[in-house]
Structure formats: C-alpha cells, structure tokens
Amino acid sequence: MLKSTSARRSPSSPPTFARLVLCLIGVVWLGVGVTGVAHPLWLAGTVDIELPTSLARFEFRAVYGGLSLALAAIHFFGATRQPWLAPTLRLAGILMLGIFAARILSIAIEGFPGLMGLSLLSIEGTALVLVVLALRRLRSEKRREAPSAPASGPGGEPAAQDSPDRS
Numbered sequence: 001m002l003k004s005t006s007a008r009r010s011p012s013s014p015p016t017f018a019r020l021v022l023c024l025i026g027v028v029w030l031g032v033g034v035t036g037v038a039h040p041l042w043l044a045g046t047v048d049i050e051l052p053t054s055l056a057r058f059e060f061r062a063v064y065g066g067l068s069l070a071l072a073a074i075h076f077f078g079a080t081r082q083p084w085l086a087p088t089l090r091l092a093g094i095l096m097l098g099i100f101a102a103r104i105l106s107i108a109i110e111g112f113p114g115l116m117g118l119s120l121l122s123i124e125g126t127a128l129v130l131v132v133l134a135l136r137r138l139r140s141e142k143r144r145e146a147p148s149a150p151a152s153g154p155g156g157e158p159a160a161q162d163s164p165d166r167s
Contacts, residue, residue, distance in 0.1 A: 018134040019079045025092055025127055026075030029068045036064030089135050096128040
C-alpha cells in the first residue's frame with residue numbers, strides 16, 4: 001500500500017512542491033532572460049514590440065534580459081535555502097499578481113490582446129495559482145510540524161491546573 005508523501009515526510013524534510021514551483025518559475029525567468037539578452041529582436045517581435053535603435057535594444061536587454069536573469073537567480077536561490085523559501089514564494093506571488101493585474105487592466109483599456117496575450121495571461125495566472133497553493137501548503141505543513149506550546153498565564157508563567165480545592 002502506498003503512503004502519501006505528507007505522511008512519510010519528517011519535520012526536517014524539504015517542502016518539495018514549494019521548491020518545484022519556484023524552480024519552474026525560475027526556469028521561465030531564465031529563458032526570458034537569456035533570450036532577452038541574446039535575441040532581443042526575436043523576443044520583442046513575439047509581442048509586436050519594435051526595437052529600431054540601439055537605445056531601444058539596450059533598454060530591452062536590461063529589462064527583459066538582465067531583470068529576468070536576476071529574478072531567475074532569486075527564484076533558484078530561494079528554492080535551495082530553507083529560510084528563503086516562504087519569502088521567495090511571497091515575492092513570486094507579488095510579481096505574478098502585479099503582471100497579471102496589469103494585463104487584466106490592459107484588456108479593460110485596450111480590449112482583447114489576441115492569442116499571444118491570452119497565452120501570457122494564462123501562464124502568469126497559472127503561476128500565481130501555483131504560488132498561492134505552495135504558500136498554503138507550506139503554511140499547513142508548518143502548523144502540523146509546530147509543537148504545541150503549553151498554556152501560559154497572564155505573566156507568561158505556566159497556567160494553573162484546574163484541580164479540586166483541598167482546603
């Protein structure tokens with residue numbers, strides 16, 4: 001009979017789903033970053049952005065290349081360092097929410113962006129959902145693993161036990 005992963009997991013074992021989500025998002029940022037630096041005209045062309053000058057390509061490489069590579073590094077670092085796992089997931093959620101919300105606002109202002117726009121919206125929406133699920137799972141695992149603290153009184157001293165009065 002197979003046991004679930006959560007039943008086999010010891011308190012010190014890594015939260016695999018959260019790490020997987022961060023690595024998956026990191027791989028996407030890595031791909032965008034490398035492509036943004038190495039092939040800015042191609043990447044820009046996929047979303048109908050024209051880069052007619054060296055200044056335009058300079059700026060595109062910085063944002064789509066450099067920033068995306070930095071975000072990939074943050075996601076990979078967060079996936080490999082336990083203390084950074086939850087904060088990096090929160091950062092990923094904020095990033096995905098910001099991008100997703102801006103695309104929704106853009107649709108409200110400009111109308112339907114076509115199949116490519118819908119694809120990007122779907123990818124970022126899916127990433128946002130995965131991050132939220134990973135954070136919830138991480139929180140519930142933390143609650144399960146936390147030892148229950150003894151009850152304490154008003155000054156922090158142990159609470160008096162209810163016992164029959166023997167006076």
